[in-house]
Amino acid sequence: MASTKTPRPPAVSSACLFVGIGSALLLMYVVGWLSDWDSLEMQDAHGQIADALAISDVDRVADVLRYGLYVLVVVLVAGLVGAIYTARGDLASRVLVTIVAAVVAVLFVLSGGVFGLIPGAFSVAAIVQLWGRDARRWFALVNGRSVPSSTPSSPFAPPPGSSHPSIPPPPPGGYESASTGAPIPPPPMTRRPSSVRTTIVVTAIASGLALAGALFYLAVFTLVPRDELVDLQLDSPFTEMVGLTEGDIRQALTTSAVFCGVTAILAAASLLAVWALALRKRAGHAVLFVCAVVSAAVGIFSLVGIPWAVAAVWVAILLRRRDTLQWLHG
Secondary structure: OOOOOOOOOHHHHHHHHHHHHHHHHHHHHHHHHHHOOOOHHHHHHHHHHHHHOOOOOHHHHHHHHHHHHHHHHHHHHHHHHHHHHHHOOOHHHHHHHHHHHHHHHHHHHHHHHHHHHHHHHHHHHHHHHHOOHHHHHHHHHHOOOOOOOOOOOOOOOOOOOOOOOOOOOOOOOOOEOOOOOOEOOOOOOOOOOHHHHHHHHHHHHHHHHHHHHHHHHHHHHHHOOHHHHHHHHHOOHHHHHHOOOHHHHHHHHHHHHHHHHHHHHHHHHHHHHHHHHHOOOHHHHHHHHHHHHHHHHHHOOOOOOHHHHHHHHHHHHHHOOHHHHHHHHO
8 A cells, every 4th residue: 555645534534433443342342242241131131132033042142142243243353353454554444444333234224223213324424434536536535546437536637628737726824915925825714624514414413313302202201201111111021030129120220311301402402512613713612612522432332322332423523623613723
């Protein structure tokens, strides 16, 4: 692979960040499940899966699940390592990361239900970013290959068939004034870079869904009588299997309500902050970065929150990119 100083497109960086961070977080949970494989909680989970599949041999189901998780560990490690090398321009790693992202998208959709659609959609978006026009051009330049004909080799190159010479790019300090000789600063960035556009889209989707889900739970928790909610949980087969008491259920409902309240506040603040960022307000950038860091810390502690934790880390890194900061302060 030839060395190059060609800047990496934000689309490639975003895709590698999502696949790498998502693989690392999922790997952490899978390794935790394998470490506690013989615990009572995991044995109960094996029994529930066997009942759902109408299979009487629970041990056989447990063995199949364990070997499946071993394979998933290999896939996730490949995704983590491949994301690192893809960010460096390796072509084989790009193919590997594409396969891993496709597998992860299918697993999320099949196992996560409605919540799995979010990381599944992000995985598909990562694949699209890795094979977009800018990404293909960058990978070609990094590896010393010919640039795809559909993309000009330089933004200053003349159109095909033109007899005019190409316009040289401006020097790093800008052109010098003919009268004074002082450098003329480059014009400020007015168009939103792709890192800012990606931040807006990811934040709007993730925060919007989180806010809707949190408000729905808080509405049910507030409007439905508490005794009815407890009775519904007591009638659940999972409750009987785990052995939860009425006091445990009431405490869990209250804890979930507090968690949803915090989630609603973070989601609403993120939506307001990203709206301010879209208007090029520095305060929106600062608030959104804080919300992203807090959301990542909160979401990482629950399996359901992993997609939001990945999205939050993704947004936090995009906010610190150089092109984002140049656009914001330009």
